[in-house]
Amino acid sequence: MSLNIFIQNLSNGISLGCLFALIAIGYTMVYGVLRLINFAHGDIFMMAAFFVFYAMTIFSLPWGIACLVAIVLAMVLGRTVEKVAYKPLRNAPRISSLCSAIGMSFLLENFAIVVFGGRPKSFYRPEFFAKTFVLGEVRVPGVNFVT
Numbered sequence: 001m002s003l004n005i006f007i008q009n010l011s012n013g014i015s016l017g018c019l020f021a022l023i024a025i026g027y028t029m030v031y032g033v034l035r036l037i038n039f040a041h042g043d044i045f046m047m048a049a050f051f052v053f054y055a056m057t058i059f060s061l062p063w064g065i066a067c068l069v070a071i072v073l074a075m076v077l078g079r080t081v082e083k084v085a086y087k088p089l090r091n092a093p094r095i096s097s098l099c100s101a102i103g104m105s106f107l108l109e110n111f112a113i114v115v116f117g118g119r120p121k122s123f124y125r126p127e128f129f130a131k132t133f134v135l136g137e138v139r140v141p142g143v144n145f146v147t
Helices: 003-034 041-057 063-089 094-116 142-146
Strands: 132-135 138-141
Touching: 003 041, 003 138, 003 142, 041 063, 041 094, 063 094, 132 142, 138 142
Parallel strands: none
Antiparallel strands: 132 138
16 A cells, blocks of 8 residues: 555545544533433434535525524524433433433434435535645545544
8 A cells, every 4th residue: 555545544534533523522422411322413413414405405595604504403403302302301210211312313313304305415515625635646625624
C-alpha cells in the first residue's frame, strides 16, 4: 500500500470517527442524566435530516437557515419524546423505560417512512461541501472538514 492511499484512508477514517464520536457523546450525555439508553437518539438525527431536506426543497430556505430550523425542531422533538416517553417512567422499573425507549425508536422510524416515504432523497449541497481539496495526491471532501 502506498503512502498516498494510507493518508487518504486515514483522512476518511478520522472524519468518520469524529462523526461517530459526536453521536457517542450525545448517547453518553443522555445516559449520564437519565440513566437510560435513548434508542430514539439516532432517529431524532434522522428526523433532523428530513427537516433540513424539506426546509430547503419545499420552503426554499438557504442551507444555513434550514440547518438552524432543523436544530430547533429536533430540540422540540427531543423534548417531546422526553416528556411523553421517558419522564412518566422515571420511577418505574428500568425495563419499562427500556421498552418505552425501543417503542419510541420504532414509532419515529415508522412515522418517517409513512410521512416522508422510504425512497432516498437528494438536495443541493452548499459549494463548500461540494468542493474537494487536494493535498498532494490525497483528496479530502469539504464535508470532512465539518466533521
